[in-house]
Amino acid sequence: GLEIRLASRPKGWPTPENFDIVEVETPRPGEGELLVRNLMMSVDPYMRGRMNAGRSYVPPFEVGKALQGRAVGEVVASNAEGFQPGDHVVHQFGWRDHAVVRPEHAVKVDPQAAPLGAYLYVLGMPGLTAYVGLVEVAELKEGDVVFVSAAAGAVGLLAGQIARLRGASRVIGSAGSAEKVRYLVEEAGFDAAFNYHDGPVAEQLAAAAPNGIDVYFDNVGGEHLEAAIGALNDFGRVAECGMISQYNATEPQPGPRNMFMLVTKRLKLQGFIVTDHPHRQDQFLAEVGGWLREGRITYRETVVEGLRNAPEAFLGMLRGENTGKMLVRIA
Numbered sequence: 001g002l003e004i005r006l007a008s009r010p011k012g013w014p015t016p017e018n019f020d021i022v023e024v025e026t027p028r029p030g031e032g033e034l035l036v037r038n039l040m041m042s043v044d045p046y047m048r049g050r051m052n053a054g055r056s057y058v059p060p061f062e063v064g065k066a067l068q069g070r071a072v073g074e075v076v077a078s079n080a081e082g083f084q085p086g087d088h089v090v091h092q093f094g095w096r097d098h099a100v101v102r103p104e105h106a107v108k109v110d111p112q113a114a115p116l117g118a119y120l121y122v123l124g125m126p127g128l129t130a131y132v133g134l135v136e137v138a139e140l141k142e143g144d145v146v147f148v149s150a151a152a153g154a155v156g157l158l159a160g161q162i163a164r165l166r167g168a169s170r171v172i173g174s175a176g177s178a179e180k181v182r183y184l185v186e187e188a189g190f191d192a193a194f195n196y197h198d199g200p201v202a203e204q205l206a207a208a209a210p211n212g213i214d215v216y217f218d219n220v221g222g223e224h225l226e227a228a229i230g231a232l233n234d235f236g237r238v239a240e241c242g243m244i245s246q247y248n249a250t251e252p253q254p255g256p257r258n259m260f261m262l263v264t265k266r267l268k269l270q271g272f273i274v275t276d277h278p279h280r281q282d283q284f285l286a287e288v289g290g291w292l293r294e295g296r297i298t299y300r301e302t303v304v305e306g307l308r309n310a311p312e313a314f315l316g317m318l319r320g321e322n323t324g325k326m327l328v329r330i331a
């Protein structure tokens, strides 16, 4: 078998040298455990944070040990009640081709009901993140004008579409390429989109939202956040989902210069972590799952082939090489 370990902690942008690809013996499941053959795994921005030492909302990866992350696989041996070879499960032990998993850390999924990648994306953690951020954190209301950054990425692509389906009057997205901007407007139903490389975000946002915005779904931070604060209408709300523009920074980044507008416009900014909101899971699956079946949501996956290429998939995601969700097919 194969597993990918953290070779060293990156300073700034990670490189392939921060990863070790190691041949290992296929592990054996102990009493009460499952052996899972991984089929697909997810690479996510939060993993960059786990490559650093120090406390965050998830513990850091350990140097010399296999990385972790969501994966979907097939049970090949089971010493646990309720699981059989042939079952498919989602669990936390990606970055390896075989994983030993305790049953309380495995969630059964049905490969007939949806393609496997869906359990790592639209029906999985990134989908729930988009849903919770809009519905619960940003308290989206009918008629709101909504701005989403990293809008052609996994979370952003769904956030924009959920906003539209939940009654937003106008949905605006920003992304890092002309092709992504085209995709957002022509295929994903965004009312407007712009490439943040084309000019100042504040100017492009003002042009796309002449009457201001009511909700900002922030995936990026930095210049995007300052521009959004400037564009927000009175009583506007910001769901602070992530700030990917600073994940590889080596120095603390400056904050928005217009924070006093939080007072004058009575704005609300709230950070959130999706794992605090499991109570939304059923509602999310019913609502978003329904839209999917009705063909009212579109999504994309960028699939990299082979576990050995997982580090490149991760680095590529940080550089914006994905449209929709970046996934790795292991088998």
Ligand code: NDP
Residues within 6 Å of the ligand: 044, 045, 046, 125, 126, 129, 150, 151, 152, 153, 154, 155, 156, 174, 175, 176, 177, 180, 196, 219, 220, 240, 241, 242, 243, 244, 245, 246, 272, 273, 274, 275, 317, 318, 319, 320, 321, 322, 324, 325, 326
């Ligand atoms: P994405 O699929 O959106 O991939 C990351 C994208 O970020 C890239 O495709 C790239 O697209 C964009 N990006 C990279 N660098 C920059 C930059 N400097 N400025 C603007 N855009 C940049 O990842 P996810 O959908 O998985 O995650 C999106 C955000 O949501 C992240 O901030 C992540 O940390 C956060 N998140 C938070 C969760 C929570 O519980 N709070 C849960 C899941 C995700 P482009 O070509 O447009 O630059």
